[in-house]
Amino acid sequence: MKSPPSGGFLRGGTSLAEIKRAAVIGAGVMGAAIAGHLANAGIRTTLLDIVPKELTDKEKAKGLTLEEKSVRNRLSRMGKERLFKEKPAPLFHKKMAEKIEVGNLEDDLHCLSEVDWVIEAVVENLNIKQDLFTRIEQVWKPGIIVSSNTSGISIREMVEGRSEAFRSHFLGTHFFNPPRYMKLLEIIPTKDTDRQIVSKMKAFAEETLGKGVVDAKDTPNFIxxxxxxxxxxxxxxxxxxxxxxxxxxxxxxxxxxxxxxxxxxxxxxxxxxxxxxxxxxxxxxxxxxxxxxxxxxxxxxxxxxxxxxxxxxxxxxxxxxxxxxxxxxxxxxxxxxxxxxxxxxxxxxxxxxxxxxxxxxxxxxxxxxxxxxxxxxxxxxxxxxxxxxxxxxxxxxxxxxxxxxxxxxxxxxxxxxxxxxxxxxxxxxxxxxxxxxxxxxxxxxxxxxxxGAKSFYERTPxxxxxxxxxxxxxxVEEHPKAISLARLKEQNRVIKSNRGASLIDIGDDVLCLEFHSPKNAIAADIIQMIGTAVKELNTHYRGLVIGNQGSNFCIGANLMLILMEAQDQNWPELDLMVRQFQQTMGSLRYVDKPVVAAPFGMTLGGGVEVALPADRIQASAETYMGLVETGVGLIPGGGGNKELLLRWMDGVDPKDRLVLQPLVNHVFETIAMAKVSTSAMEARDYKFLRESDGISMNGDHLIFEAKQAVLAMDQSGYRAPERKKIPVVGETGYNTLRLGAYEMLQSGYISQHDYKIASKLAYVLAGGNLPEGTLVDEQYLLDIEREAFLSLAGEPKSQQRMQHMLTKNKPLRN
Structure with missing residues (x-):
């Protein structure tokens, strides 16, 4: 195995933030998952395990021997392969596995001398761990951090007999399973651990790995x-x-x-x-x-x-x-x-x-x-x-x-x-x-x-x-990046507020639009507050962050309200609601101040439609984005179809029809199949996020980092985007999209109502029955989107789907 390049951590005065290479020893469930999360954070990682002592039946059938590299690396390779199979997925994206190299402790132990951090994650046996650290010290170089992922064995006893220099670089780093999703990392120093290493490891874990770190003592099972x-x-x-x-x-x-x-x-x-x-x-x-x-x-x-x-x-x-x-x-x-x-x-x-x-x-x-x-x-x-x-x-x-x-x-x-x-x-x-x-x-x-105190905590604004x-x-010392919207509200920093949303001054002349309706669902009160935010931006502030600190960013529009209006056949009211949503999102896109959306968790339907018009998205790593309206018998109605089209067409020659149709096909497939990203990184595949959009590893820092993005754009002389004509694939493209949906209908993959929804969506994305290559303005696409949305809302089977989602919280196939 090729030796990894040196990361230079703590060598020659470099900071701990420069950990670029790591090694994980032990490719079991936990060790492999730790390696996976290090890869998620962009750290090149070597995964090592022992050399197998026996051949498997498959290896025997292939005529392999115990000396073959594929056999000797079998355990670490299997650990890496398991990352693709486990659920929930340990990796943000399958491509992150490219950052993981595999090897074994006999052939590749020397590689540990060239990494910045070595993590032991072998079986919970003190003697085995002590023997391993004896071997590690033989190739260890000053400056390399070594830690154990033990869940309870004494950190001090593991390195008894090791040199003072080695012990000063040794500590416990107890990840919780699964490492990608569990926030806690317990850091357990010994009396010999260099205090500077402890503080810098804590900062690295919080910033780069997105962890919540607690300082634990070397006691049984820690905290x-x-x-x-x-x-x-x-x-x-x-x-x-x-x-x-x-x-x-x-x-x-x-x-x-x-x-x-x-x-x-x-x-x-x-x-x-x-x-x-x-x-x-x-x-x-x-x-x-x-x-x-x-x-x-x-x-x-x-x-x-x-x-x-x-x-x-x-x-x-x-x-x-x-x-x-x-x-x-x-x-x-x-x-x-x-x-x-x-x-x-x-x-x-x-x-x-x-x-x-x-x-x-x-x-x-x-x-x-x-x-x-x-x-x-x-x-x-x-x-x-x-x-x-x-x-x-x-x-x-x-x-x-x-x-x-x-x-x-x-x-x-x-x-x-x-x-x-x-x-x-x-x-x-x-x-x-x-x-x-x-x-x-x-x-x-x-x-x-x-x-005389009445409680363990005393809080003021x-x-x-x-x-x-x-x-x-x-x-209690708070992390400087951990902006608390609740605390800012206690400090009377609310500019405007209604039942669904608030505008909060988060400092440096930046506003934050916070949703706080039930489940952060979008209704008239939130739309009204977005409009208010645009007015405030035009007169007093440098920019806007759209974010909150609820359970999820936004689960979409208020489905109950849409269903009630549709069942009452109150079409003028429903048309007005959708029109206002579209217009408000348009004003957000073209306001002359930078806007940054900060989604996290479930960001679905209308939540995506709020995020897409922003100048930039700063997403939490754990963001699950998708335009999922087809699951309730509808299509996006707040401009989501148009916005996703714009993202896919960005930089494309409008005259290049051979390129245009495949892009529209991608958008159609994404919306029709209600695809939802399993991470912010995967959201880039669907173009819910651009490559230029940011991803925050630590969700507690999301509002702060979104605010910094606003300030950076403002300082660089921000100008609102110009309105552009949009090329459409027209009637030819519409027929192409419908044909694909019809084939799925004939094959039994979708129902007749699914086909009706897909046909409406195809009409909107194709730009209707216009000639191929026609340039249209955004309002044209919004108008046909709204017409299709209202038409589907009136369908009995769509109303059945909405009702089923509201009562059962899962989609209905009808």
């Missing part, structure tokens, strides 16, 4: 797994005590408690029961407190399940099992008493229904944990135990509670960390109940109450302070 596994363990024990099933417990411990939908036992199935047992054993074997040891004892049922191979999703069954029945697939739940699977059932309790009606997550939590029914008592017990355990672990696992809260939010996807939960339910009230129940209150909490052992509050 997130220590608390998270404890919570899972006591939940398991409580389930058995209360004679409940995993499905009933999951009814309570999921979204009702601000946790992921996978709750407790579905999460265990996803993680793997064998992994859970391993992590539990690691804590039990390495802590001294008898009560803590007892909490991490693996219950008999769990041991039985692991012995039977019922270890979760990877084995096909765990606490849940998917089976095929007469009515299709069904998911069964394990009965803990009989050890047999039965149909799933939900726990029903008044508190669960009441919590759903709460306006905020904090209100929801309070109403649940203080309720006197089965769900409330279960939620209280789990919450109480986790809060007490978390507080008792300070300062053992972390010096501050912020690290603990962030670790649980970023590593386990909790809405609120333990101390944020404590503030939400009331520290005084909850502690009083805990005392009544005979619980021991940790020193941290006793100190808080003795100080300007700062957040947090309580520390010793009785003092200290300011």
């Amino acid at each position: 997130a797994n220590r608390i998270g596994v404890y919570g899972l363990a006591i939940t398991f024990q409580k389930m058995l005590e209360e004679n409940l099933g995993p499905d009933e417990v999951d009814t309570v411990t999921g979204r009702a408690m601000g946790r992921p939908k996978s709750a407790t036992f579905r999460t265990l199935d996803l993680v793997g029961l064998d992994t859970f047992v391993h992590v539990s054993d690691n804590v039990r074997e390495n802590v001294q407190d008898p009560e803590e040891k007892k909490a991490f004892e693996v219950p008999e049922l769990l041991q039985e399940m692991v012995e039977k191979g019922w270890i979760g999703a990877k084995s096909g069954q765990g606490f849940f099992k998917k089976v095929k029945g007469e009515k299709g697939s069904e998911i069964l739940a394990l009965d803990p008493k009989t050890r047999e699977y039965r149909p799933r059932k939900k726990l029903k309790a008044p508190s669960l229904e009441m919590s759903k009606r709460a306006k905020t997550q904090k209100e929801q939590f309070r109403s649940l944990v203080y309720a006197d029914d089965t769900a409330g008592r279960l939620a209280w017990y789990i919450t109480k135990k986790v809060l007490l355990y978390s507080a008792a672990r300070i300062p053992e696992i972390a010096d501050d509670i912020v690290s603990v809260d962030r670790a649980m939010r970023w590593g386990f996807n909790w809405d609120l960390g333990p101390f944020e939960v404590w503030d939400a339910i009331g520290v005084e009230k909850s502690v009083a109940r805990m005392r009544e129940e005979g619980e021991t209150i940790p020193p941290l909490v006793e100190e808080l109450l003795a100080s 300007e700062t957040t302070s947090v309580f520390h052992l010793g009785g003092s509050f200290r300011k």
